[in-house]
Amino acid sequence: MKKYPLKLLAIFGFLITLLGFFNWLINPLLLFDSPAIDGVNRYKTQFFFLQHKVKPLWAQSSRPDGLILGSSRAGGGLNPDHSALPENTFNYAIPGIRINTIARVYSEARLLGDLSQVVMTLDFFSFNVSPSLTQVRDTEMFEGFYADADGDRRPFASLRRGKSLLQGLVSWQNTRNSILTMRRQSAIEERGAGFFEFTRAGNWYQTLAKGREQRQNFRVIEQNYLDEGWFPPPAREFIFANEQLSAFDSYGDLLALMYVDGVSVELVISPLHARFLSAIKVAGLWEEFEIWKRQLLAINIAMADEAGETPFPLWDFADYSELTQERIPAENDSSTRMRNYIDGQHYTVELGDRLLDRILNHQSSEHEIVEGFGSLLKAESIDIHLVRVRDLQVEYEASHGQELLDLQRSVEIVKSRNSN
Amino acid sequence: MLFNSIEFLFLFLPVTLIGYFLLCQLQKAVWPLIWLLLASLVFYGWWNPAYVILLLISIVFNFGFGKLLLHPGSPAGTKKHLLIIGVVFNLGLLGYFKYANFFIDTAGLIAGSEFSSLRIVLPLAISFFTFQQVAFLVDAYQAKVKQIDFLRYCVFVSFFPQLIAGPIVHHTEIFPRLIDSARFRFNSSDFSQGLSQFGIGLFKKVIIADSLAIFANPIFAESASSVGFSSLDYTVGVIAFGLQIYFDFSAYSDIAIGLGKMFSINLPVNFESPYKSTSIIDFWRRWHITLSRFLKDYLYIPLGGNRRGTFRRYCNLLITMVLGGLWHGAHWHFVFWGFLHGAFLSINHVWRHITRNNADQTWNIFSTVIGGRILTLVAIMLSWIFFRANSTADGMSILMAIVGMDSLNFSPAYLFSISASNLPFIFGGLISDIRILVFIYLAALFMWVLLLPNCQQIFSGQGRIRWQPNLAWASGIALLLLFSVAGLDQAAEFIYFQF
Numbered sequence: 031m032k033k034y035p036l037k038l039l040a041i042f043g044f045l046i047t048l049l050g051f052f053n054w055l056i057n058p059l060l061l062f063d064s065p066a067i068d069g070v071n072r073y074k075t076q077f078f079f080l081q082h083k084v085k086p087l088w089a090q091s092s093r094p095d096g097l098i099l100g101s102s103r104a105g106g107g108l109n110p111d112h113s114a115l116p117e118n119t120f121n122y123a124i125p126g127i128r129i130n131t132i133a134r135v136y137s138e139a140r141l142l143g144d145l146s147q148v149v150m151t152l153d154f155f156s157f158n159v160s161p162s163l164t165q166v167r168d169t170e171m172f173e174g175f176y177a178d179a180d181g182d183r184r185p186f187a188s189l190r191r192g193k194s195l196l197q198g199l200v201s202w203q204n205t206r207n208s209i210l211t212m213r214r215q216s217a218i219e220e221r222g223a224g225f226f227e228f229t230r231a232g233n234w235y236q237t238l239a240k241g242r243e244q245r246q247n248f249r250v251i252e253q254n255y256l257d258e259g260w261f262p263p264p265a266r267e268f269i270f271a272n273e274q275l276s277a278f279d280s281y282g283d284l285l286a287l288m289y290v291d292g293v294s295v296e297l298v299i300s301p302l303h304a305r306f307l308s309a310i311k312v313a314g315l316w317e318e319f320e321i322w323k324r325q326l327l328a329i330n331i332a333m334a335d336e337a338g339e340t341p342f343p344l345w346d347f348a349d350y351s352e353l354t355q356e357r358i359p360a361e362n363d364s365s366t367r368m369r370n371y372i373d374g375q376h377y378t379v380e381l382g383d384r385l386l387d388r389i390l391n392h393q394s395s396e397h398e399i400v401e402g403f404g405s406l407l408k409a410e411s412i413d414i415h416l417v418r419v420r421d422l423q424v425e426y427e428a429s430h431g432q433e434l435l436d437l438q439r440s441v442e443i444v445k446s447r448n449s450n
Numbered sequence: 451m452l453f454n455s456i457e458f459l460f461l462f463l464p465v466t467l468i469g470y471f472l473l474c475q476l477q478k479a480v481w482p483l484i485w486l487l488l489a490s491l492v493f494y495g496w497w498n499p500a501y502v503i504l505l506l507i508s509i510v511f512n513f514g515f516g517k518l519l520l521h522p523g524s525p526a527g528t529k530k531h532l533l534i535i536g537v538v539f540n541l542g543l544l545g546y547f548k549y550a551n552f553f554i555d556t557a558g559l560i561a562g563s564e565f566s567s568l569r570i571v572l573p574l575a576i577s578f579f580t581f582q583q584v585a586f587l588v589d590a591y592q593a594k595v596k597q598i599d600f601l602r603y604c605v606f607v608s609f610f611p612q613l614i615a616g617p618i619v620h621h622t623e624i625f626p627r628l629i630d631s632a633r634f635r636f637n638s639s640d641f642s643q644g645l646s647q648f649g650i651g652l653f654k655k656v657i658i659a660d661s662l663a664i665f666a667n668p669i670f671a672e673s674a675s676s677v678g679f680s681s682l683d684y685t686v687g688v689i690a691f692g693l694q695i696y697f698d699f700s701a702y703s704d705i706a707i708g709l710g711k712m713f714s715i716n717l718p719v720n721f722e723s724p725y726k727s728t729s730i731i732d733f734w735r736r737w738h739i740t741l742s743r744f745l746k747d748y749l750y751i752p753l754g755g756n757r758r759g760t761f762r763r764y765c766n767l768l769i770t771m772v773l774g775g776l777w778h779g780a781h782w783h784f785v786f787w788g789f790l791h792g793a794f795l796s797i798n799h800v801w802r803h804i805t806r807n808n809a810d811q812t813w814n815i816f817s818t819v820i821g822g823r824i825l826t827l828v829a830i831m832l833s834w835i836f837f838r839a840n841s842t843a844d845g846m847s848i849l850m851a852i853v854g855m856d857s858l859n860f861s862p863a864y865l866f867s868i869s870a871s872n873l874p875f876i877f878g879g880l881i882s883d884i885r886i887l888v889f890i891y892l893a894a895l896f897m898w899v900l901l902l903p904n905c906q907q908i909f910s911g912q913g914r915i916r917w918q919p920n921l922a923w924a925s926g927i928a929l930l931l932l933f934s935v936a937g938l939d940q941a942a943e944f945i946y947f948q949f
Contacts, residue, residue: 037924201939
């Protein structure tokens, strides 16, 4: 009888160590410094949609003074090692994130160190509070170690961090991630959206699968957005506020906090490809898109006035330029790759670097300045700006009739799928 | 702090156990008792440190009244007044924190206007430590309490394994152990049993009960009515909740008893295979046994019990069960659930009275198996609808949807919620059809609750499966612990924690 508890605890200890070793080795969420083995765990296939769980751990180690906020567009496009950014910049972008969760991320990050520079990218979809956005609901489970839901500092941050790491080793959820990571290694270079290589600074590099047509990639992403949050109302719709949540209130509260913190902030409307801008129009949301831009500007000015500060620069890259109108490879062309875009919403690091050059006034020897890429929004000129964008859209659509037809087909497909 | 949390398992429990047994070496009971008290206050304060003060006020007040009630020189009339003040204080505290908004809302409903609610946070465990202390005061008044001292009284009320969700311990079950200084030492036999029962309980909670929530939660969600669930979804969801609450409470009872046993403190049995009941009367002798005992001894009997005629008996039964329902939560659907059980018990008593002289063997078998087990189980399952629903009206809608039997297929929305769980991942290789998987899983769990022995039988050596301190059992329990610890990232709190 005396040895029974010892035996029990010893067997339990052995089993849990074994499980922990397995999860450490496969390391599906990049929590540990275990080796990357070809065919076993090189590609972290489960990581992309679990970043809201992992990034608080990385950010805590990094204690950044520069910060990139936003969705997957910023995550894959903005390089935290860009020379115009502070040396220790962390890319805290999270896929599918909504503005209220971005506010939570900022609340967490500001408690980590002395932030001097923030680049916050703003995406139209992040302001949709429709409950039909399943992917967004997941990221709303973001929970940092330092800040509570109100942004106040919580005690025992190290304890929570230790708990997270322990669960990374011995949870079934992570064991499931390990098994799926192993299973999905072989086909990832050949199929679908390809693979992602993640860095501990928070950004990633996406490589499309070998056989993937880039045009198809545009279609898939467009249809996902139409499908998830837009079409058809009332089950799927685009709304800025509901009974529980107002996206603009969250945005205003976030800016107010940033003004109080005295941090330098650049607000950036993501550089969407011209085809995706047409997708917004075809979906009947262009009016909302313009209202959104106006509100971003108005709230920024109002919050600056309240704080007695100069408004943060607000840049609009969802515009028409040589870069955002880059030609999409033709049907059946699976070998040509675009320089600036992965799909209509996600841009490459090359375009991201140009964006950072522009907003941070950085002279780059690699890129020349492209006219029309990024406009500073101001109260006195926003009307003219929006009219200009509308005119350029008419021009683009007139010269890209096939793209427009293709888009309309996508809309019909989604509409009929979701109506049934 | 939750029993099913990393901080409890890897920090609080080991530190508390090691500290306790080290202090036992000092050969003075006072040090391990102080340690247990401090640990229990930390355990309680983990949720909200401010409410430790409320717990301490309640303890000090009740101890003071207990002392006065036990004072040999106090006249009987004074003692009665003291008891009334003591009970009113306890019920007042419970009433304010748990029922104030319920009464305000109800008054508003009657008056036809809306009164603004108070911002009150319900302190954890208040229903449990209030009842425990009310029982203590009544027993002190009736001179059933022999001796008390402040430290032991504090441990009696706050002992962490039973503080949050019972068992509602009677002082006679704990005091003798706390007084016996010879038992303040490490007892390998108790520790082994306690650890094993704890492991079984943890497995039931983390792996079984929480997985059942996946089937039950969608149909009870506030948005369920707009989703378009089918009759089959509702039926399966209700059965799943019946099993979920069974395993959840069974798990909590096993964990509490197991933890107590590790300290060589025997907590009373609170749960004894209630779905094996042959009647509703039998059910209430097996489900939340210590609450039933409290309600019987301190409510039903003082109301007159069965001593004042048949009509009064059934009235007393209904009042007791309605208040028992209200004890679970300040909502009308709990009151209705209590009323249903009061009605079931009354019908059960009437039925027993009618059939008491029937000697027909066939009839008795039929009555026990069909009328007894099956009907009891159906009645319990249907009553759970009102226990779990957000309102009585929601409960009625779910009941109507089940009775309506409009579709014998799962809806796509329900299948989608299940497919998001880990079950298809775990069993996907064996059973690809998710519908078959659901039926097999629920049927297997029903077999468990109806056929397998419970922990009391296993650990007392009375069941077909008997615990023995050997390598096979150590390996089995270690495996259960592994499954449970690895499932902690998905763990939810115990259902009875909210009461």
